[in-house]
Amino acid sequence: MKKTLVLIYLLICVAGASAQQQPGLINNIAGRSSVSLDGQWKTIIDPYEVGNDLHFPKDARPKDKSDLLEYSFATTDSLNVPGDWNTQRDELFFYEGAIWYRKSFDYARKPGTRLFVHFGAANYLAEVYLNGEKVGRHEGGFTPFNFEITNLVREKENSLVVKVDDKRYPEGVPTLVTDWWNYGGLTRQVTLVEVPLTFIQDYFIQLRQGSKNQISGWVKLNGEKPAQKITVSIPDAGINKTFMSDESGSAEINFNADLTLWSPEHPKLYGVVITSETDHVRDEIGFRSIEVKGPDILLNGQPLFLRGVCIHEEAPLRGGRAYSREDARTLLGWAKELGANFVRLAHYPHNELMVREADRLGLLVWSEIPVYWGIKFESPVAFEAAQNQLGEMISRDHNRASIILWSVANETPNNPARLAFLKKLVERARSLDPTRLMTAAMLHHYADESTQMIDDPLGQYLDVIGCNEYIGWYDGLPEKADRMQWKTVYQKPVVMSEFGAEAVYGQHGDELTRWSEEYQESFYRHQLGMLKKIPFLRGTAPWILMDFRSPRRFLPGVQDYYNRKGLISSRGERKRAFYVMQEFYRELQR
Ligand code: GCB
Secondary structure (H helix, E strand, O other): OHHHHHHHHHHHHHHHHHOOOOOOOOOOOOOOOEEEOOEEEEEEEEOOOOOOOOOHHHOOOOOOOOOOOOOOOOOOOEEEEOOOOOOOOHHHOOOOOEEEEEEEEOOOOOOOEEEEEEEOOOEOEEEEEEOOEEEEEEEOOOOOEEEEOOOOOOOOOEEEEEEEEOOOOOOOOOOOOOOOOOOOEOOOOEEEEEEEOOEEEEEEEEEOOOOOOEEEEEEEEEOOOOOOEEEEEEHHHOEEEEEEOOOOOEEEEEEEOOOOOOOOOOOOOEEEEEEOOOOEEEEEEOOOOEEEEOOEEEEOOEEOOEEEEEEOOEOOOOOOEOOOHHHHHHHHHHHHHHOOOEEEEOOOOOOHHHHHHHHHHOOEEEEEOOOEOOOOOOOHHHHHHHHHHHHHHHHHHOOOOOEEEEEEEEOOOOOHHHHHHHHHHHHHHHHHOOOOEEEEEEOOEEEEOOEEEEOOHHHHHOOEEEEEOOEOOOEOOHHHHHHOEEEEOOOOOEEEEEOOOOEOOOOOOOOOOOEOHHHHHHHHHHHHHHHOOOOOEEEEOOOOOEOEEOOOOOOOOOOOOEEOOOOEOOOOOEOHHHHHHHHHHHHHHO
C-alpha cells in the first residue's frame, strides 16, 4: 500500500517536472545551510513590459561613453525584499504590472555541492535570470519555488534578475476579482541554499492515518547516488531507525513510536534528524492523529470543537503583506487571546513562518489555495495553476502537525465544470497527503424562509464541510439569525468557515447602525444564538481577525479600501465583537 503511495507520489513529481512550471527540488529550507538575499534590491518599474526587448536580464552597463543603454539597475531605486511593492512607495499603491528586481552577490560555492535559489513567494508570475541566463519561471503568488544555479553561479558579482508581474488575468488562480489587495512583488524571503551532490530532497514523517503510534512516510533523495542508507532519529523518543533508498532515491519508512501527541493544549514538537550517507537535515515535527467520524472531528481520538478565526496574510500594525516571524506571532497571539485553538489561513497559503508558529503555539490550521469565486473552471490553464499551487502548498507543509485541513476552494459556483475541477483537486491532495482532512468553504441556500440547507454536491468529496454565511449583514439584519435553522444532507462535521459584519473601530451608534461597533457586536450575539443550535456544527471561524485592505471596499470615511469585518482594527484595537467571541470560546472551554 505504502509502496503504491510512494510510486504515485513519484509519478506525480515526474509529471509535475515535465509541466511548464517547475517549483524546484528543495522542499524544506528550514534545516539547511543558506544565505539570505533579503534586503534592498534594485528595481525597474516596467508598465509596458519592454524589459525583455531591452535585455534587462543582462544587467548591462554602458561599455564606453558612447554606448547607448536606456536602463541601469546600478543607479535605479530599490525596494525591500521581502515585501510587497504597493506599500513601499506611494506611486506603486495601485500598480499592477511588471517590476524587475536585481540583486548582486558574491558566492564561494564549496566543491561537491549544488546551489539553489529559493523564493518563499513572488506574486504572481516570476521569471528568474542569473548572469543573463534564464533559470526558470513560476506562476502562483503564495507558494515557494526554487531553481538550481550550480553551473551558473560565480565567485564574484553575480547578477540575479527577477521579473515579477502581478497583472490579474482571467485564467489565473485567483482570477480577476478578489476581496483582498493584489500585493505584488517578492513578498517572501529569497535564499541561496547549498546542498550536497546527492541531497535529501523531501521527506514525509507523520503518523499513519488513524494511528497514534505508527509513523509512516518516505524520504526522497536527489542526485547521482540515489541508493543510500538513511537513518531517521527522534532522540527524545529514543528512536533511531535505518532504511535503504532505492535506485530512484526513495525510501519508504515505517516504525512504531511511543510519542507524546501534539495538541493545542500540549503542542509537543520533536527534533527529527534524517541522515543519509551524503546529507542530513533536522526538523521539528509534532505527531497527532486527525479523523472524522460521522459529524465529529477527532484529534488524537478525542472529539473536538474548532474554536477558530479567519486570518488574511495582512501585516498587523504596519499594513501590507505579512512575512515575518513577528507578524506571525502578533496575528496568532491575537487568535490565542480570542480563545482560538484553530485558524483558517485565508484565502491562499500563508508564509511558512505562520504555519511553523502555529505548530509551536498549538493552533490547528486550515490551509487553502486561492481557488476563489469565479475561477475559469473549464480552462486547463486554470486547472494547471490550481493544481501546482495545491502541490506546492502540500509539499511545503506536509510535516506540520498544526495543519489538519487542506481546502481546495472558497465560495465557488455550483456547476458541473467546477465540480469536476474540484473533485480532481481533492483526489490529487489525497494522493499527495493521505493523512489530512479535505475541506472547502461552500455556500448554502434557503430551503424555506427559515431553513438554510447545505447540500452542495462538492460535499460528497470532502471530509469536513466548510460553510460561509452572512445572515444579518448581506442578508437582512442581525436578528434574522434568530429565526434560522440549519440542515445538511451530509453526515459530516460542519465548520462555519465565515460569518461577519463590518464595523469601524471607535465608531458608535445603536445596534441597527451599520458600521458601528454596536451593530457588529449585536450581529455576533445573534449569530452565536443561531450557531449554538446547530447539532452538527463542529467549528466556527468568524470573518475575520483583523481589518484588511480590499480594492472593492470604497465607502469614504468608513471603508477607505479596507474590509472592516475585523474583530481587531488594522492598528490592533479590539472591537466590542472581539469580546463577544472571546466569551463564547471561554464558555466552550468551561
Ligand atoms: C466572503 C469571502 C471573503 C470576503 C467576505 C466579505 O464570502 O469569502 O473573501 O472578504 O465574504 O467580507 O464579504
